[in-house]
Amino acid sequence: MTLDFSILGTVWPALLRGTLVTVELTAAVLAVATPGGILVALLRGAPSRTLRTILATLSWICRGVPPLLLLFFVFFGLPVIGIKLPPLPSAVIAMSLYMSFYFGEVFRAGLNSVPAGQWKAAEALGLSPARTLIRIILPQTIPAALPPYISHATEILKGTALAAAVSVPELTSAAKQVFVVTFRPFEILIAAAAIYAILDSLLLVLQIYGERWAARRSAAR
Amino acid sequence: MKMPAPRTSPQAMVEVVNLHKTYGPLTALDGVDLAVEAGQVIAIVGASGSGKSTLLRCINFLDPPDSGDVWVDGHRMGFIEGGSGMRRASDREIRRHRADIGMVFQHFNLFPHFTVLQNIIEAPMAVRGFSRADAVATARELLASVGLAGKEEAFPTELSGGQQQRVAIARALAMKPRVMLFDEPTSALDPELVDEVLRTMRNLAEKGMTMLVVTHEMSFAEDVADTLVYFDKGKIVEAGKPSDVLRNPSQPRTQAFLQRLLRRTL
Numbered sequence: 001m002t003l004d005f006s007i008l009g010t011v012w013p014a015l016l017r018g019t020l021v022t023v024e025l026t027a028a029v030l031a032v033a034t035p036g037g038i039l040v041a042l043l044r045g046a047p048s049r050t051l052r053t054i055l056a057t058l059s060w061i062c063r064g065v066p067p068l069l070l071l072f073f074v075f076f077g078l079p080v081i082g083i084k085l086p087p088l089p090s091a092v093i094a095m096s097l098y099m100s101f102y103f104g105e106v107f108r109a110g111l112n113s114v115p116a117g118q119w120k121a122a123e124a125l126g127l128s129p130a131r132t133l134i135r136i137i138l139p140q141t142i143p144a145a146l147p148p149y150i151s152h153a154t155e156i157l158k159g160t161a162l163a164a165a166v167s168v169p170e171l172t173s174a175a176k177q178v179f180v181v182t183f184r185p186f187e188i189l190i191a192a193a194a195i196y197a198i199l200d201s202l203l204l205v206l207q208i209y210g211e212r213w214a215a216r217r218s219a220a221r
Numbered sequence: 222m223k224m225p226a227p228r229t230s231p232q233a234m235v236e237v238v239n240l241h242k243t244y245g246p247l248t249a250l251d252g253v254d255l256a257v258e259a260g261q262v263i264a265i266v267g268a269s270g271s272g273k274s275t276l277l278r279c280i281n282f283l284d285p286p287d288s289g290d291v292w293v294d295g296h297r298m299g300f301i302e303g304g305s306g307m308r309r310a311s312d313r314e315i316r317r318h319r320a321d322i323g324m325v326f327q328h329f330n331l332f333p334h335f336t337v338l339q340n341i342i343e344a345p346m347a348v349r350g351f352s353r354a355d356a357v358a359t360a361r362e363l364l365a366s367v368g369l370a371g372k373e374e375a376f377p378t379e380l381s382g383g384q385q386q387r388v389a390i391a392r393a394l395a396m397k398p399r400v401m402l403f404d405e406p407t408s409a410l411d412p413e414l415v416d417e418v419l420r421t422m423r424n425l426a427e428k429g430m431t432m433l434v435v436t437h438e439m440s441f442a443e444d445v446a447d448t449l450v451y452f453d454k455g456k457i458v459e460a461g462k463p464s465d466v467l468r469n470p471s472q473p474r475t476q477a478f479l480q481r482l483l484r485r486t487l
């Protein structure tokens with residue numbers, strides 16, 4: 001068998017469309033699950049025991065069941081109670097839901113890595129809790145939180161392929177659609193894999209940039 | 222609404238009246254009364270756990286007291302004077318009043334991801350609403366006054382402990398506070414760096430800043446402070462002219478403690 005990548009010359013628009021959907025879905029999940037994770041991390045430190053228990057249970061469930069099941073729950077389950085959502089938003093919601101809990105763990109570890117004196121100093125200056133969190137605390141979680149954050153983000157990127165199950169036309173399903181009609185699965189899957197690899201490396205670039213940013217500021221405590 | 226306890230020194234810059242604070246079963250402050258006139262420097266000494274830090278945190282309401290009052294520059298902390306008397310202040314109002322009180326910590330607590338300049342201008346812009354240009358101009362002046370002109374773009378980790386503490390002092394001063402609280406500002410420093418920080422504080426005192434300083438630096442207390450206050454088990458057990466308290470404490474416990482401190486520092 002010889003590989004002939006010239007087939008890409010004709011199928012690239014379909015792969016590109018799939019790539020855009022994948023990027024869009026990944027970005028949307030990151031955009032929702034990142035603040036979601038921060039919220040989960042903050043709430044898990046809340047004084048209310050009931051709240052913490054509810055959250056721990058939710059976290060246990062959402063991280064314990066197959067993501068596909070959550071996706072089916074949102075896409076096929078919610079319409080039963082009258083909430084009918086198109087495929088893409090369903091995928092965003094389902095994936096954000098469980099990723100928020102993963103990110104919750106990441107940010108919790110990150111928040112714990114910031115010395116309490118930082119909150120105190122900001123408070124003593126009269127800064128509001130929200131401003132303190134955004135300007136003072138969260139940037140300092142970067143050294144601890146960025147590596148696991150990026151590895152979860154990579155999981156999200158790969159995980160978007162699941163959305164094919166509710167017919168979101170993301171990259172993997174786009175690849176499948178074109179290879180079943182062109183009979184060139186190898187070339188097309190290799191191309192798709194290369195695109196995933198490029199997207200992965202973009203996330204890694206983000207990590208390297210973040211680590212460099214943190215290096216000079218790394219706190220000597 | 223509980224009425225404020227009567228004040229004995231209504232003209233004082235800071236007045237603490239019958240302050241109590243407990244942490245669970247533990248009594249950290251057990252009825253503290255203290256008045257600090259404008260421009261005065263008070264040195265606070267006492268054994269570990271006697272409540273010195275708690276007093277400072279209660280004064281700026283980082284840790285609201287259980288009972289008792291704190292007056293700063295004629296304003297009762299934690300309360301707002303309304304048309305029909307006093308009401309409890311919102312968190313936002315408390316923050317605004319807290320901004321009038323500068324605080325310097327033992328471990329500096331500079332923001333490590335900010336440059337020196339960013340450390341100093343953040344709160345004036347966010348809390349006081351200063352323009353960036355004004356905040357930067359003030360920051361540069363303050364840096365020069367603490368002997369750190371030219372360090373604007375350095376990150377805290379690139380500075381020595383003494384330099385970091387001076388930045389922390391500048392950061393607090395940038396809010397144009399009426400009062401400065403220092404919680405063992407030189408305790409975390411290598412001995413050779415202590416003097417530069419004490420010198421900065423001395424300058425500040427000479428410019429007329431009202432200061433409450435928790436310190437074990439007896440020579441500083443004696444030379445700079447107007448009053449030395451000795452804390453024991455959440456109470457002030459001695460207060461007076463530093464040289465008097467240091468040489469002739471009335472309580473035997475104070476005597477023993479101060480003897481140890483003096484031996485260490487002289």
Ligand SMILES: Nc1ncnc2c1ncn2[C@@H]1O[C@H](COP(=O)(O)OP(=O)(O)OP(=O)(O)O)[C@@H](O)[C@H]1O
Binds near residue numbers: 248249268
């Ligand atoms: N946030 C807190 N929670 C519980 N207990 C506290 C808290 N802050 C202080 N305490 C307790 O209150 C008492 C007074 O503490 P404080 O820190 O004011 O003492 P200090 O005089 O500043 O001591 P040091 O010289 O060690 O700094 C101590 O017994 C301390 O353990």
Ligand SMILES: [Mg+2]
Binds near residue numbers: 275404
């Ligand atoms: Mg203390």
